[in-house]
Amino acid sequence: MDQVANLVIDLSLDSQKFKDEVPRIKKILEDASGKAEISAQRQKNLLELLQKQGRAYIDGSGAVFNATTRQKQALILNSQAYEQVAQRVDLTQRNIEALNQKMREEQTQTAAVAQAQDVAAAAFYRQIDSVKQLSGGLQELQRIQAQVRQAKGSGDISQGDYLALVSETVAKTRELSDAEALATQKKAQFIRSLKEQAAAQNLSRAELLRVKAAELGVSSAADVYIRKLDTATKSTHALGLKSAQARREIGVLIGELARGNFGALRGSGITLA
Known part of the structure; x- marks a missing residue:
């Protein structure tokens, strides 16, 4: 280029x-x-x-x-x-x-x-335990059981406590019933024994009652009524036992004394001087 x-x-x-x-x-x-x-x-x-x-x-x-x-x-x-x-x-x-x-x-x-x-359950247990006698006790247990059912319905006690309390009232009722039956049986045995001893030993009613009072540990309390009853019995015999009512009353008093029911003697129609 x-x-x-x-x-x-x-x-x-x-x-x-x-x-x-x-x-x-x-x-x-x-x-x-x-x-x-x-x-x-x-x-x-x-x-x-x-x-x-x-x-x-x-x-x-x-x-x-x-x-x-x-x-x-x-x-x-x-x-x-x-x-x-x-x-x-x-x-x-x-x-x-x-x-x-x-x-x-x-x-x-x-x-x-x-x-x-x-x-609440503990309070019910205390109420059940406080019932000691069958007389009036059954009604009290029924009242407690009704309260237990009401408490269960309102939720104041648990299902477990409810069942346990019902079982407790049933057991308490059975216990009182058994105790009452045993007491009745013992009373019947006592009257029967008195009759047998009176027939075998020819003892007076006053002597038999004193023996039983000693067995029960109430000799001092019973002796006053036994003496008064013995006096009333002799007075009635002195009258020839003309009053059927008096005889019946004395029989009732003897039975109550045998049962240890001294309160019934105070309400008797016969004056124990």
């Missing part, structure tokens, strides 16, 4: 010299033309290379952008998922705490109710 730029044609040359210069000039031009084609091809190749690199850069940039976008989207989704999980965990913790608080309150209330039920 420099040769072409520096090419100078001397027009003063004659025709022969000019012809001689033509091949040289032609060669220079041909060389310059070849170099120009090579340069153009190089430029073309460079342009194509740049275009390829540009497309690769654009494609790469697009791929990077797409990957970055997907990564951002994944991070957003993960963040949202984590936030939802955190909210659920927080809600679960609040629910658990509320449930624990409710359970603590119920346990406190249950303990207070159980304590009150124990106190």
Whole structure:
């Protein structure tokens, strides 16, 4: 290219010299033309290379952008998922705490109710234990049992205490009934024994009563009534026992004395002087 730029044609040359210069000039031009084609091809190749690199850069940039976008989207989704999980965990913790608080309150209330039920049951046990005699005792036990049922209905005592108290009243009723039956049996045996001893030993009623009073450990208390009864009996015999009512009254008094029921002697129609 420099040769072409520096090419100078001397027009003063004659025709022969000019012809001689033509091949040289032609060669220079041909060389310059070849170099120009090579340069153009190089430029073309460079342009194509740049275009390829540009497309690769654009494609790469697009791929990077797409990957970055997907990564951002994944991070957003993960963040949202984590936030939802955190909210659920927080809600679960609040629910658990509320449930624990409710359970603590119920346990406190249950303990207070159980304590009150124990106190009420203990009071019923004391009432049942205080019943000692069958006379009037059955009615008292029935009254207590009715109160126990009422307390069970209102929740003042537990189901277990209710069943135990019912069982206790039944056992107490049986105990009093057995004691009364045994006492009645002993009284009958005592009267029968008195009759047998009187017939066998020819003892007076007063003597037999004193023996029984000694057995019962009430000799001092019974002796006064035995003496008065003996006096009344002798007085009645002195009258020839004309009064059937007096005889019946004396028989009743003897029976009450045998049973140890001294209070009945005070209410007798016969004056024990």
